[in-house]
Amino acid sequence: MTTEDIKHDLTDELLLAYSAGNLPEAFSLVVATHISLCDECRARLVSFDTVGGAMLESCESIEMSADALDATMSRIMSGAPQAAARKSGGLFPTPLQDYVGGDLDAVKWRPVGMGVKQAILPTSADASVRLLYIPAGCAVPDHGHRGMELTLVLQGAFVDETDRFGPGDIEIANEDMQHTPVADIGADCICLAATDAPLKFRGLVPRLAQPFLKI
Amino acid sequence: MRSNGQPRADDWVNHVIRIRDTQDQVAFAELFRHFAPxxxxxxxRSGADPSLAEECAQEVMATLWHKAHMFDPxxxxxxxxxxxxxxxxxxxxLRKQKRPEPEDLPWGPEAEPDQEDILSLQEETRALGQALAELPEKQRELIERAYFGDxxxxxxxxxxxLPLGTIKSRIRLALDRLRHTMK
Ligand SMILES: [Zn+2]
Ligand SMILES: [Zn+2]
Incomplete structure (x- = not known):
């Protein structure tokens, strides 16, 4: 996928919150994965980081303890592993691979019904994030949202009431949105989706299954 | 360094390069005195008590030393x-969470950076700092809270x-510059 094909980007509010470090871990993972694929949002993130640097430069300072510099030098001399550049080369960008423990073939899928599979990734509890596998032509049941839902397409595409979302695209849904995402007929769709509140399913069967699926 | 005390922003770049190339402890001490406090x-301000903040600030400065080779001015x-x-x-x-970071860009900071690119970035950043300083008190406070507070x-x-419009018109420049460096 190339960055020019991406039509749906992150909002300024999300980029600012990510830059400031105020997003739940699950959302940060989706944001970091999108930025790995999207030069436009990466550039905008750099801009928000630059604002953070300017704030740090202009804010007050609080005196360090008298031996702070010496203590830091001994920290440095006791050594730390040299960090190297990270680049994945697989379907999943490195931040996502870090959570999966590998690329697509390392995902431990669990069926959620109607051919759809999911894999919940371990993050802090203030929001949750999962990989979704939607076979071509299949749908995620009609649902609304109690909080924010970020959905990033990694492979294939899905269509809902609002638009079509292809590789690299991100959909941002909130309380006032009800939708039924359907995977494009061309290929199976793989998405990374984060929510900070349980979804509201309209149908009875998905509602009954909800506690077991942790959606 | 200029005689009136504070190095200019582009001098800080040279400090990091001195740390990277010659493990220069004098350069590090100067950076430390400016940034650690x-x-x-x-x-x-983000909620750490003084002793935790002191320890973390030392760790941040040690990280700066160890990652000097990854810094791209x-x-x-x-x-x-x-x-x-x-x-x-x-x-x-403080939040006891991991921080997912984007994948690194395919080009690294190995190639000797273009002096003109460095200077124009410093210049734009200065202009951004100025624009932030001139914001109405209430707006500046909101930005500070977004970055440092709660x-x-x-x-x-x-x-x-939130004066995102003001920020955006300033950071438009940063955006154009990044596009330029990616060509
Ligand atoms: Zn984007
Ligand atoms: Zn949804």
Whole structure:
């Protein structure tokens, strides 16, 4: 996928919150994965980081303890592993691979019904994030949202009431949105989706299954 | 360094390069004196008690030493870079969460950076700092809270007083510059 094909980007509010470090871990993972694929949002993130640097430069300072510099030098001399550049080369960008423990073939899928599979990734509890596998032509049941839902397409595409979302695209849904995402007929769709509140399913069967699926 | 005390922002770049190339402890001490107290204040404003903030500020400065070879002065000023290290330490130490970071870009900082790119970045950053300083008190306070305080992501989304427009018109420049360096 190339960055020019991406039509749906992150909002300024999300980029600012990510830059400031105020997003739940699950959302940060989706944001970091999108930025790995999207030069436009990466550039905008750099801009928000630059604002953070300017704030740090202009804010007050609080005196360090008298031996702070010496203590830091001994920290440095006791050594730390040299960090190297990270680049994945697989379907999943490195931040996502870090959570999966590998690329697509390392995902431990669990069926959620109607051919759809999911894999919940371990993050802090203030929001949750999962990989979704939607076979071509299949749908995620009609649902609304109690909080924010970020959905990033990694492979294939899905269509809902609002638009079509292809590789690299991100959909941002909130309380006032009800939708039924359907995977494009061309290929199976793989998405990374984060929510900070349980979804509201309209149908009875998905509602009954909800506690077991942790959606 | 200029005689009136503070190095200019582009001198901080040279400090990092001296650390990277010759493990220059004098350059590090000067960087430390400037940035460590600011990082400490930033962490205390984010909710750390003085001893935790002190320890984390030392760790942030040690990270700066160890990662000096990854610093790219055409993409970030030293202040921006220190901010991102301090922010990650804050998430780790205060919020007890991991910080997913984007994949690194395919080109590295190995090639000798273009002096003109470095200078124009410093210049734009200075202009941004100036624009932030000139914001009405209430707006500046909101930005400070968003970065250093307790404004959550949903509050940021709901906060119509945030001068994102002002920031955006300033950072348009940063955006254009990054596009230029990516060609
Ligand atoms: Zn984008
Ligand atoms: Zn949804």
């Amino acid at each position: 600011r990082v400490k204040a930033f962490l205390m 055409t993409r970030a000023t030293v202040a921006t870079w220190v901010f991102t290290i301090a922010r990650n330490r804050k998430i780790d130490a 404004l959550s992501h949903s509050e940021i989304a709901a906060e119509t007083g």
